[in-house]
Amino acid sequence: xxxxxxxLIVKAVTLIIVLIGVLFLLAIIMGATGLSDKVLNxxxxxxxxEYKQQLSRQIKDPTVLERAVEEYKxxxxxxxxxxxxxxxxxxxLIYRLLFLDLGYSRTLQSSWGSNKISDLIIDRxxxxxxxxxxxxxxxxxxxxxxxxxxxxxxxSRSDRVVSILSAASYALPLWFTGLVxxxxxxxxxxVLWGVQIFPPGGMVSVPPPKExxxxxxxxxxxxxxxxxxxxxxxxxxxxxxxRNIVFNVSQEDFVNFARAxxxxxxxxxxxxxxxxxxxxxxxxxxxxxxxxxxxxxxxxRVFNWPGMGSLYYQAITALDEPxxxxxxxxxxxxxxxxxxxxxxxxxxxxxxxxxx
Amino acid sequence: xxxEFFKSPAGLAGAAILILFSLISIYVVLTxxxxxxxxxxxxxxxxxxxxxxxxxxxxxxFVPYRLPQHYVENMYRPSEVSENVKRWVFNYTLDSDxxxxxxxxxxxxxxxxxxxxxxxxxxKRPDGREVVLLDYDTGIPPPRPGEAxxxxxxxxxxxxxxxxxxxxxxxxxxxxxxxxxxxxxxxxVREASLLPxxxxxxxxxxxxxxxxxxxxxxxYVFEVEMVGDPxxxxxxxxxxxxxxxxxxxxxxxxxxxxxxxLLFGFPVALFIGGVVALLATLVGLALGILSxxxxxxxxxxxxxxxxxxxxxxxLPLLILFVFVLGRSIFNIILxxxxxxxxxxxIIVRSMVLSIKSSQFVEAAKLAGxxxxxxxxxxxxxPVLPYAFALMIFAIPGAIxxxxxxxxxxxxxxxxxxxxxxxQQAFDNGALQNFAWWWILPPGLLIIVTAVGFVLVFFALEPxxxxxxxxx
Numbered sequence: 114x115x116x117x118x119x120x121l122i123v124k125a126v127t128l129i130i131v132l133i134g135v136l137f138l139l140a141i142i143m144g145a146t147g148l149s150d151k152v153l154n155x156x157x158x159x160x161x162x163e164y165k166q167q168l169s170r171q172i173k174d175p176t177v178l179e180r181a182v183e184e185y186k187x188x189x190x191x192x193x194x195x196x197x198x199x200x201x202x203x204x205x206l207i208y209r210l211l212f213l214d215l216g217y218s219r220t221l222q223s224s225w226g227s228n229k230i231s232d233l234i235i236d237r238x239x240x241x242x243x244x245x246x247x248x249x250x251x252x253x254x255x256x257x258x259x260x261x262x263x264x265x266x267x268x269s270r271s272d273r274v275v276s277i278l279s280a281a282s283y284a285l286p287l288w289f290t291g292l293v294x295x296x297x298x299x300x301x302x303x304v305l306w307g308v309q310i311f312p313p314g315g316m317v318s319v320p321p322p323k324e325x326x327x328x329x330x331x332x333x334x335x336x337x338x339x340x341x342x343x344x345x346x347x348x349x350x351x352x353x354x355x356r357n358i359v360f361n362v363s364q365e366d367f368v369n370f371a372r373a374x375x376x377x378x379x380x381x382x383x384x385x386x387x388x389x390x391x392x393x394x395x396x397x398x399x400x401x402x403x404x405x406x407x408x409x410x411x412x413x414r415v416f417n418w419p420g421m422g423s424l425y426y427q428a429i430t431a432l433d434e435p436x437x438x439x440x441x442x443x444x445x446x447x448x449x450x451x452x453x454x455x456x457x458x459x460x461x462x463x464x465x466x467x468x469x
Numbered sequence: 470x471x472x473e474f475f476k477s478p479a480g481l482a483g484a485a486i487l488i489l490f491s492l493i494s495i496y497v498v499l500t501x502x503x504x505x506x507x508x509x510x511x512x513x514x515x516x517x518x519x520x521x522x523x524x525x526x527x528x529x530x531f532v533p534y535r536l537p538q539h540y541v542e543n544m545y546r547p548s549e550v551s552e553n554v555k556r557w558v559f560n561y562t563l564d565s566d567x568x569x570x571x572x573x574x575x576x577x578x579x580x581x582x583x584x585x586x587x588x589x590x591x592x593k594r595p596d597g598r599e600v601v602l603l604d605y606d607t608g609i610p611p612p613r614p615g616e617a618x619x620x621x622x623x624x625x626x627x628x629x630x631x632x633x634x635x636x637x638x639x640x641x642x643x644x645x646x647x648x649x650x651x652x653x654x655x656x657x658v659r660e661a662s663l664l665p666x667x668x669x670x671x672x673x674x675x676x677x678x679x680x681x682x683x684x685x686x687x688x689y690v691f692e693v694e695m696v697g698d699p700x701x702x703x704x705x706x707x708x709x710x711x712x713x714x715x716x717x718x719x720x721x722x723x724x725x726x727x728x729x730x731l732l733f734g735f736p737v738a739l740f741i742g743g744v745v746a747l748l749a750t751l752v753g754l755a756l757g758i759l760s761x762x763x764x765x766x767x768x769x770x771x772x773x774x775x776x777x778x779x780x781x782x783x784l785p786l787l788i789l790f791v792f793v794l795g796r797s798i799f800n801i802i803l804x805x806x807x808x809x810x811x812x813x814x815i816i817v818r819s820m821v822l823s824i825k826s827s828q829f830v831e832a833a834k835l836a837g838x839x840x841x842x843x844x845x846x847x848x849x850x851p852v853l854p855y856a857f858a859l860m861i862f863a864i865p866g867a868i869x870x871x872x873x874x875x876x877x878x879x880x881x882x883x884x885x886x887x888x889x890x891x892q893q894a895f896d897n898g899a900l901q902n903f904a905w906w907w908i909l910p911p912g913l914l915i916i917v918t919a920v921g922f923v924l925v926f927f928a929l930e931p932x933x934x935x936x937x938x939x940x
Contacts (some may be wrong), residue, residue: 131777139789148793280927284919286869288876289912292891295900296908304903313900404782411784411873415895425785426877429792437789444782452780 117460124456128449135445136207139438144199152432153195156219161186206438215439220431221424230439233424238406240316241420244336244413245405248343253351253398255344260355264390265382267360275356278349288411291342295415298338311338314417339416343409354397358390365389391462396455403451406444473932480928486921494736505733506884510725517629519724520570520711524906528714537565539712545705547695557693557706564686568665568679571711574603574693577627578704582618585609586697592668595687600645600668602638603630619700627705633664642667646677653677719906722897727890731910734887738868738918741798741886745805745867750860752806753813758852760814761821762844771814779811787870791879798881801874805867813859820852854933862926865919872915887911 143149165182172178194202209216215230222228223236263272299313312318312335322328362368363386371385372378410422417423421440428436474480502508509515520539529536540561547555563569574590588606593599608628612620622628632638639658646653646667657677658664669689670682693706718728760771787804794800824830825848833843874880875888876895890911894900899907 127773134777135781142790142793146793280923281920284865284869284916284923286873286912286915288873289891289915292895292900292908292912296903296905300900300903301905304901400780410788411876414877426788429788430878441785441789444785448780448782 121456121460125453128452132442132445132449133207133211136210136438136442139441140199140203140207143434143437144203148432149199149203149434150195152434153193157186157189157193157195160189206435210438210442215443216435218428218436219433221427221433221436230436233436234421234440234443237419237421237424240418241406241413241422243316243332244339244416244418244420245343245409246402247336248340249347249398249401249405251340252344252347253401256348256351257355257394257398259348259352261359261387261390263352264356264359265363265386267356272356275349275352279353280349282346282349285346286411287342287346287409288415290346291339291412291415294338294342314415316418339412339418342412351397355390355394358393359386362386362390388462392459395458395462399451399455399458400448403448406447470932474928477928479924483921483924483926483928486917487925490735490739490918490921493732494739497732497736501729501733504883505729506882510730510733510885511882513723516720516724516726517631518573518575518707518709518711519720519726520713520715521720521724522722522902522904522907523570523713523715523720524904525717525719526714527717528719528906534566535564536567536713537563537569537710539715540569540710541707543705543707547703553696553699553701555695555702557703559691559693559708561689561691561708561710562687563669563684563689565713566684567713568669568682568684569710570713571662571665571709572602572632572668573707573709573711574630574632575627575707575709576693576703576705577623579609579622579628579701580619580703581622581701582620582698584697585611586695586701588703589694589696591692591694593690593692594668595685595689596671598645598648601641602632602668603635603641604637606630607637627707633662634659639664646672651675651677651681718910719904721890721893721899721904721907727907727910730885730890731887731914733885734890734911734914737884737886738871738915741802741805741871742864742868742918742922745802745809745871746860746863748802748806749809749863749867750813750856753810753859754817754852754856756810757814757817758821758844758848761818762825762840762848768818772818775811775814777811778808779815781808783808784873787874788877788879791874796879796881798884801871801879801881805870809863809867813856813863816859817852817856820855821848824848824851858926858929858933861922861929865922868915868918868922887915 161182164185165178168178168181172181190196194205206216215234217228218230218233221233223232225232225236227233259271259275263269263275266272294311295313299309299311302308302310303313314335316335317328317331318335322331368381368385371381376385406421410426412418413420413422414426424436425440427433428440475484518541524536526538542559542561544557544559548558549556576588579586586609588603588609589601590603591599591601606628608630609622612618630638632642636655639655642664643653643655643658646658646663649667649672651667651672652675653663653667654677658667661677661679663677663679663682666679666682669684671685672681673683674681691708693708695701695703716726716728718726718731720726721730756771756775760768760775787808790804790807791801794804830843830847833847838846871880871886872888872891875886876892878892878896880886880889880892882889888911891908894904894907894911898904
């Protein structure tokens with residue numbers, strides 16, 4: 114038991130080191146390339162310009178004006194942290210992030226106009242969960258169920274179909290599938306016959322329906338295309354991975370032995386094959402869910418879905434440094450928490466790890 | 470081994486795709502200039518004459534009506550000369566059910582001796598009516614003070630009049646529409662780009678909309694006339710009737726010939742995929758061998774690092790790095806390599822572990838061979854074939870990543886790629902206009918390339934991986 118605790122602690126420490134490492138890497142990239150300074154300077158120039166214009170209406174004397182502007186510039190530079198070099202400024206940012214103080218964005222705002230990054234995330238996260246998490250859960254559950262079935266029917270026709278699908282899913286980008294679906298099912302019917310079968314993007318209609326039931330149906334209508342795209346692309350690979358895991362386990366000697374003993378096939382399948390197949394399947398599921406928080410950045414853009422992925426993209430194009438840092442931190446944190454949950458789960462579902 | 474590879478249908482199909490694509494790439498590299506992207510593709514001026522956002526020529530075979538072809542005619546000398554009048558006559562035959570998308574009148578190398586010559590354009594329609602499109606060209610700069618005859622104009626940049634946007638032509642055509650009995654105002658004609666409909670159409674109703682016109686089939690005679698000094702001349706007169714279909718692949722919103730952009734994408738995709746996969750595999754192979762053979766702390770360190778790099782959510786980081794470092798093709802390659810080596814390292818290490826304990830390594834050690842020698846002569850050769858297969862497998866990943874980055878607008882702006890064509894299509898209304906020829910081909914090419922490599926990998930894997938061979 115003591116060794117188990119030690120293993121878990123070692124894992125936890127490594128994961129935290131990874132987290133800090135990623136943030137430091139980020140700080141060096143932003144700092145050493147001069148990007149951080151450039152962004153802050155352009156913000157400063159804009160602020161000072163605005164202040165000067167405001168002030169010039171009240172103060173007519175150019176020297177007094179110049180002095181006041183100079184003072185304001187110095188004050189703003191200190192507030193933005195521009196008076197210190199990046200290797201002092203950015204580590205402070207990291208330190209704050211580590212204690213989950215995400216800070217404030219420079220330009221991006223949440224839908225109710227807040228500049229707090231935690232508000233931004235609270236605003237966007239549910240949307241991402243609605244889109245990607247439901248997509249992954251739905252696809253993976255169907256895929257895993259299918260994989261379990263064909264894993265014990267290797268070489269059948271459905272097995273071959275799934276193998277081809279899995280190869281296709283490696284080569285098929287989700288965002289392109291989304292584009293094709295929008296083209297064929299949203300704009301195609303609209304342009305050719307003037308009927309709107311599916312919406313081309315967005316999360317709800319504008320304006321959104323008032324009634325809760327109508328709202329939910331509207332949301333489902335908007336979800337249909339992204340979910341279909343995600344199903345087409347990921348179903349094959351889920352089924353194929355599960356099939357391989359199940360197949361490998363069913364080749365093991367203890368399975369043959371159970372069969373030789375004359376145990377009914379149902380018992381062999383659920384007790385002898387399914388149980389040891391569970392940890393790797395679980396790993397896949399939990400890691401995909403963790404990844405899904407960072408969203409399908411491109412897919413959200415294609416479907417104009419206001420989630421975490423499009424937030425990250427907006428932060429990068431708007432050069433909103435604190436948001437970039439905070440989101441990268443949150444994505445990495447989620448991944449690391451997921452990895453740790455997995456380590457604990459392995460111990461629970463796999464007695465071999467518990468005992469060794 | 471090669472025979473074994475070609476026995477599998479997957480290998481055969483994959484190899485066929487890759488050979489075809491490589492041949493196309495070689496053709497493109499030999500025939501396209503290297504600065505094609507900056508000089509032509511991203512230069513809207515070059516594509517001025519091309520019809521905008523029209524489907525490919527073969528689209529005509531799939532629709533019940535006929536779409537007009539693109540028409541370009543150059544004339545280097547006048548068809549008729551009489552005293553001080555010169556005429557250039559163009560015969561254009563319209564036999565389609567749909568209308569051309571525009572008319573462009575161009576000329577260059579204008580030389581005149583006295584006053585600015587009067588250059589006019591009119592068209593004689595099959596129904597005998599005559600429409601004057603331009604009375605005289607107001608865009609010729611008059612002689613500057615101190616400039617001596619002959620005055621030469623439009624040498625570097627030709628004079629180019631896009632009739633649908635020219636106020637004089639719109640006025641004339643609106644008057645003609647009224648003659649035909651269609652109630653049009655100049656602003657109707659300008660905003661709905663009705664000029665080609667009026668010039669080439671006969672009215673069905675009085676409403677000033679595109680639907681109230683039907684094409685008037687037959688031969689149209691366009692006549693360019695220059696009145697001035699007898700010595701005045703024009704080097705080149707060009708008439709462009711923009712079609713409603715173009716080329717093998719259609720055009721985009723700037724009129725760019727998509728066939729050219731798609732062709733140029735072949736070598737770029739293969740180059741990026743190949744270089745990234747090669748470098749990432751080399752790094753992964755080296756680290757994997759070191760990690761597996763040396764063991765201990767080094768092994769622990771490399772494996773932990775590789776594990777992290779292999780599992781981090783890479784797309785956000787890829788986007789960030791390319792954005793920060795700058796959108797050049799070498800930065801993209803660099804970033805893809807940095808995030809691409811880890812998987813190979815983990816697999817190679819596990820192979821090295823089993824080779825390390827085999828008897829020939831033991832024997833070499835006893836014989837006094839150095840670690841370097843053993844790694845190079847005994848570990849590397851058996852690992853190499855599988856590393857090669859892994860490299861093939863890494864190529865489609867790199868191609869897809871580059872396409873993703875390009876689609877987010879992070880591609881190298883000086884080199885057209887399939888991902889960038891898709892990005893421009895998405896950002897410039899290809900979906901809203903149902904421009905399927907602009908969206909489907911680049912995406913399908915990306916997918917087919919990736920499938921080609923994946924198929925080759927599938928055929929290669931059982932051959933190079935001894936463990937899979939038994940099954």
